[in-house]
Amino acid sequence: MPVGLQAQFVPADKELAHKVKECKLAVVFLEEDEKMVQYFTKKEPEGLEKYQTVVSEFNTFLKEAIEEEWNISKKIEFVTSSQVEHLRSSKDPDYCILEVTKQKNYKMNDFYSSNPRYGFNSLSDWSYHRSFVGKSSMLKLSWAGNPKQEIALSYVPEVGIPRVGIRFMVQHLENQIVDCVDHEIAKVKALKKSVEVRGESIGQKTVLLYDYIIGKPLKKQIEKGKLEKFYQYPLEVVDSLKLENIVVNHRDGYAYPIIVPAGAENHGKELYNYFFVDSADGRILSMTGMSGGENGAINIYHLYKLNKEAK
Structure with missing residues (x-):
């Protein structure tokens, strides 16, 4: 598995993972893209305010999640892009950097197939990558002392509730570091x-x-009361506010889906990783596979696979 893709599950470098606990964390807020601002100003003036609101909300939710979830660095500092450039250029060994960045997706050839036996794609599936296309956004952890080498990644969910998705991103990054440093989980096999x-x-x-996020086939089964054919355990359809409340307050006894870019495309369709996550601590309970799916929707297959894993 390419390093950049492995780093979304386990840290790319075990020694660098230790730096996250030893250093201060410099968090860079997402800034408005000048090209996007110019585009909206010229082409879609009505979209500019919406774009600016999305950036502002992302930063609000990121700050909230970092302050409430991140407990492993010596100190947290929120910095500007110019300040973080200084940390990088000076290779300051006392800081790790957390920032939003973009990475080109892998393009899969015609022999790609997602093997459900593996929960997410096998190494043989990944070997069919051929070229880079498009881009996906992610939170990236790096050490200022060696800024070109990422430590860990967490893709920005493109589907779902922003506050919940950003909370998961932060928890997922911290869990990767803790698992690697404290529990020797440094390989994808150990994570699985x-x-x-x-x-x-x-x-x-x-x-x-x-x-x-409920796909049309699954919605029909729920409406017909036939969900038990595929999933025999407790399930509830809730509104976004209830889910936010459960996740933000770490309420135990619940699991919720997270749909994140897989960093790959197949036949022009973006692929997603489907996770079910523990509401108490943001830890992944199930990886139900990768799929282009119905625009990233949860469908019957995902619950069927989840049902097989449950005991």
Whole structure:
């Protein structure tokens, strides 16, 4: 698996992962892209305010998540892009950097297939990558002392509730570092084993879905009252406010879906990773596979696979 893709599951470098605990964390807020501002100003004036609101909300939710979830660095500082450039250029060894960046997606050839046996794609599936296309946004951790080498990544969810998705991104990054440094989980194989163990508790939790990520086939089964054919454990369809409340307050006993870019495309369609996450700590309970799906919707297959993993 390419390093950039592996780093969204486990740190790319174990020694660098230790730096996150040893250093101060410089967090860079997302800034408005001048090209985007110019585009909206000239082409779609009505879209400029919406774009600016999205950037502002992202920063609000990121700050909230960092302040409430991040507990492993010596100190947290929110910095500007010019300040972080100084940290990078001087290769300041006392800082790690957390920032939003973009990475080109992999393009899969015609032999690509997602193997559900692996929970997410096997190494043989990844070997069919051929070229780079498009871009996906992510939170990236790096050490200022060696800024070109990322430590860990967490893709920005393009589907779902922004506040919940950003909260997961931060938790996922911290969990990667803690697992690597404290529990020797530095390889994808080890991560898969730990997820399988945690996943056995899914049957004792209530899975939460919300309307606009439910695919049409699954929605029909729910409306017909036939969901038990595919999923025999507690499940509830909730509104976004209830899910936000459960996640932000770390309420135990629930699992919720996160749909994030997989950093790959197939036949022009962006692929997604589907995770079910523990609301108490943001840890992944199930990786139900990669799929272009119905614009990243949760469907019958995902619940069917989740049902097989539950005990």
